[in-house]
Amino acid sequence: MSLGRTRSVALSGLEGRIVEVEADLASGLPYFAVSGLPDAACAQAPARVRAAVTNSGLPLPGQRILVNLSPASLPKTGARFDLAIAMAVLAASQTVPPEEVANAVHLGELGLDGTVRAVTGVLPAVLAAEAAGIRTVVVPLANGPEAALVDGMTVLAVNDLTEAVQQHRARHRGVPLEPREMPLPGRRSDQSPPDLADVAGQDEARVALEIAAAGGHHLAMIGPPGAGKTMLAERLPGLLPTLNRDAALEATAVHSVLGELDGRLLIDRAPFVAPHHGASMTAIIGGGSGRVQPGAVSRANHGILFLDEAPEFRRDVLDALRQPLEGGLVRIARGDRVVSYPANFQLVLAANPCRCGKRYGSGAGCTCSPVVQRTYLAKLSGPLMDRVDLQLSVFPVTRAALRSEPGESTAVVAERVAAARELQGRRWAGTPWATNSQVPGSILRERNWRLPATETRMLDRALERGSLTLRGYDRCLRVAWTVSDLGGRERPTSDDLLRALALRGAVSEAA
Ligand SMILES: [Zn+2]
Structure with missing residues (x-):
């Protein structure tokens, strides 16, 4: 033997x-x-x-x-x-x-x-x-x-x-052979992403994008076709900091399992993954016959998951996003075992105001039935939208804005984002959170982080009147902290809270 x-x-x-x-x-x-x-x-x-x-x-x-x-x-x-x-x-x-x-x-x-x-x-x-x-x-x-x-x-x-x-x-024999020449990497992951300077006008949306990048907040954009929602979403990864070594290795590992590296080296920029609304549960969440494969939520790990025409996605798929949004991973049962993949992504949703897309401004020209008008965005409300801190309306660019000076470039905005991230890193050091978007509202309302009543007066009143839910209140607090970080302030002022309030609830208002 x-x-x-x-x-x-x-x-x-x-x-x-x-x-x-x-x-x-x-x-x-x-x-x-x-x-x-x-x-x-x-x-x-x-x-x-x-x-x-x-x-x-x-x-x-x-x-x-x-x-x-x-x-x-x-x-x-x-x-x-x-x-x-x-x-x-x-x-x-x-x-x-x-x-x-x-x-x-x-x-x-x-x-x-x-x-x-x-x-x-x-x-x-x-x-x-x-x-x-x-x-x-x-x-x-x-x-x-x-x-x-x-x-x-x-x-x-x-x-x-x-x-x-x-x-x-x-x-x-103690004489190792010369290492074999490795195949040259093909397309590198650090191709420069599309630039924010290409976006004409859209001042409010640009601000929202910057806040989303700085605080890691999930973002929803509601607006008619042609308003530039996709163009804006595609510019978010460029605003995000380069991935640290561990995150980059994990992001690369997911693509390695999928066999999608194509000779690329380390994926050290936030991935941008935009599945089609007709995609199956398996394609989005993961699974499949044979070996359990990661889905779009895991390919977007440490990056952006962009759902364009979000209300057109299957309801069970939208519901299934809640698990990764809560825990940063997906668990897929297979027989008597469970396979898990990381799925720690920033969600960006885009939606038309109604199915035909014309229900904005005066709403003239909308051909949707009253039922569709009422229910179209409702598919997005509820537990999913509770996690989306930033919800904004986006409108088509006016002629005047098209003629205006180009806006700031990605590089300029990314610098402010990096500075804001550093402030958050210091503030939340020693906690499970790295960005403001991860901090539970209850923490922001407790003694250490509670803001003076003089600053929160407007928000408190809205809560008392019932025009703001407690969840909406907490979303405002998280966003306000990020606005404050971008401004380099010690803590949010009433102006920061006002800005946060304006970026809340476009979906719930429209639905
Ligand atoms: Zn319509």
Whole structure:
């Protein structure tokens, strides 16, 4: 009996768990099987490994080969364990130095000719290896750049099985081979985003966008087609600070699982994700047959989820947004287990005032039935809109505004946003919150943060009269703190509260 072992990684969501891969060679009739909860694709690994090893001109022991993947409780999906299985077998037969192979994580699918094919989820898998104290990973060449994003990791990116064997042999001799040249990254994520200076007029909307960026507030824009809602939304990511290292790695990891990196390196700018209103629950929230895939809410993690024509989205989809909005992640049940993905996004909703889009100003020309007029925006009200601090009306730009001087550029506004974020970071240090939008209203109303009654008088009266709900009151407080931060003030004044009040409730008013 001879034993070979190495390691690989199984993913559940973005969470990777180390899988021990053991190959046992015994005499007897030729036989090759994989145990340890493989799915159909993983259970077919012996056929691929046998062909790949033989076609690479490497010796395959003609004996009983049993490969076990543990822990057995963890589902092993797809062909991503092929390379690890082949290496464990080759280590058992002393074709590769067993101690080199044992200390490395192997990821990759094998082609029948011995090619090591790219797999999804390499970045989260390498992060898991790093967390487990493993320092060497062998990955498909195409996945090399994303694996190399993890600090302190020796990445052996290989084109085929023979190269992987040569790498291990060379390292064993103490003369590691020159690292293979990694494929050049294609489209970089840091292409400059569209500029705010392109937006003519729209002074109020520009202010709202700046406040949304500064405080991380969810934003709804109600207005007719052609008012520039999409154009405004697309300019929000450019106003946001660059992602810190951990956030960037997490954002990149989601796209790695989806196989959507396209050779990009680190995604360190806030992603902008705009699913179509006809998109399915799976496309928005995540799921799917086979492996549970992240949806749009997770692709928008650390960035913007933009729902254009929001009332046209399916009601169950809109309702399902509440879980990620509350907890920053989605949980998807699959059989007896639950897969979770991060979904910490800033929501931007855009909606026409009614189905035909003409119900603004005098409302002349609106062809919607009275029922549609009443119910169109109502689909957005309730628990979802309770979380949207900024709700504003957007109108088509006037001719005069089109002729006016261009507004401030993204760079200028982003600087104020960064300064406001710094103030918030200092204020909320040591709390679970980083931005004003995350702070519960009850905290802002309690002793430490309560504003003088002279400043809140207007708001208090609106609350007493019933023209403002307590939730609306809290939204005003959060926004007012951000307005104050943008102005570099110690705490909000009555003017800041007035501005916040003006940016509240366009949806509830219109509905
Ligand atoms: Zn209408």
